[in-house]
Amino acid sequence: MTALRVAVTGAKGRMGAEVCRAVEAADGLELVAQVDQGDSLDALADAGAQVVVDFTHPGVVMDNLEYAVTHGIHAVVGTSGFSPDRVDTVRGWTDANPGVGVLIAPNFGIGAVLMMQFAAKAARYYESAEIVELHHPNKVDAPSGTARRTAELVAEARAAAGLGAMPDATTDDPDGARGATVDGIPVHAVRLRGLVAHQEVLLGDAGEMLTIRHDSFQRTSFMPGVILGVRRVGSVPGVTLGLEHYLDLD
Numbered sequence: 001m002t003a004l005r006v007a008v009t010g011a012k013g014r015m016g017a018e019v020c021r022a023v024e025a026a027d028g029l030e031l032v033a034q035v036d037q038g039d040s041l042d043a044l045a046d047a048g049a050q051v052v053v054d055f056t057h058p059g060v061v062m063d064n065l066e067y068a069v070t071h072g073i074h075a076v077v078g079t080s081g082f083s084p085d086r087v088d089t090v091r092g093w094t095d096a097n098p099g100v101g102v103l104i105a106p107n108f109g110i111g112a113v114l115m116m117q118f119a120a121k122a123a124r125y126y127e128s129a130e131i132v133e134l135h136h137p138n139k140v141d142a143p144s145g146t147a148r149r150t151a152e153l154v155a156e157a158r159a160a161a162g163l164g165a166m167p168d169a170t171t172d173d174p175d176g177a178r179g180a181t182v183d184g185i186p187v188h189a190v191r192l193r194g195l196v197a198h199q200e201v202l203l204g205d206a207g208e209m210l211t212i213r214h215d216s217f218q219r220t221s222f223m224p225g226v227i228l229g230v231r232r233v234g235s236v237p238g239v240t241l242g243l244e245h246y247l248d249l250d
């Protein structure tokens, strides 16, 4: 069997370095290019990469993706910062390059994917929902991509169930203590030495509260999801948002 040729962008970063190790250790995958800040993207095409894995920075990921899609290279994307507008832009590129697959996953941790799915399923039963995400202090963006996506999913589920605005009497919050609001859901971001990636979804109703929590203690927790994405992305043309679509969750 010929090995699948895999490149990594952001290869020297915290996640990229872990991905390089995971690809090298995986059966049937060959690491053919490691690209980081200052390197030319032409290294991807020159190396004959079939799939690129991107863990870079919200400010550069769109250029990397445009290069990959227009060069017929499938992409597995972990970089955060994917607003609905950005996803639509990538969809435009894949529409123009049929056959190319792009997986954009806000979180590759299987448990984190389940946390998001459980939260969406539970949301309709609770009057209140808030999200607390907790990360290492080197993270550049807030709130996290996972928290944003969770908020979107919870908001969709609330709207589908006909739930209105949440109870909140706050009228005086000069310092933003109530957090960011994503699709109507309050999101609170903690940055703390010692943490990796953690999230709690708090769902409250009269006399009860459901807490759904996930913890990534090590970046190895993301690797089974990344490797699954690498193996499957070439057989799923177009844009897929979320690893849940590659998992048999029903």
Ligand SMILES: NC(=O)C1=CN([C@@H]2O[C@H](COP(=O)(O)OP(=O)(O)OC[C@H]3O[C@@H](n4cnc5c(N)ncnc54)[C@H](OP(=O)(O)O)[C@@H]3O)[C@@H](O)[C@H]2O)C=CC1
Pocket: 009, 010, 011, 012, 013, 014, 015, 016, 035, 036, 037, 038, 055, 056, 057, 058, 060, 077, 078, 079, 080, 081, 105, 106, 107, 108, 109, 145, 222
């Ligand atoms: N979906 C998921 O499961 C996960 C997603 N993430 C996300 O992945 C992203 C990366 O996180 P993390 O690894 O911690 O960040 P790091 O800062 O450790 O890594 C990013 C790497 O990308 C490099 N880089 C910057 N610009 C370019 C460029 N134009 N081309 C190639 N490489 C470039 C950086 O170089 P330099 O330092 O010199 O700028 C750095 O080496 C973040 O958006 C994070 O939120 C993280 C964990 C899990």
Ligand SMILES: O=C(O)C1=N[C@H](C(=O)O)C[C@H](O)C1
Pocket: 080, 106, 107, 135, 136, 139, 140, 143, 144, 145, 146, 147, 196, 197, 198
């Ligand atoms: O920067 C990180 O570390 C992480 N980023 C992703 C996000 O923004 O959701 C995924 C995970 O939370 C780790």
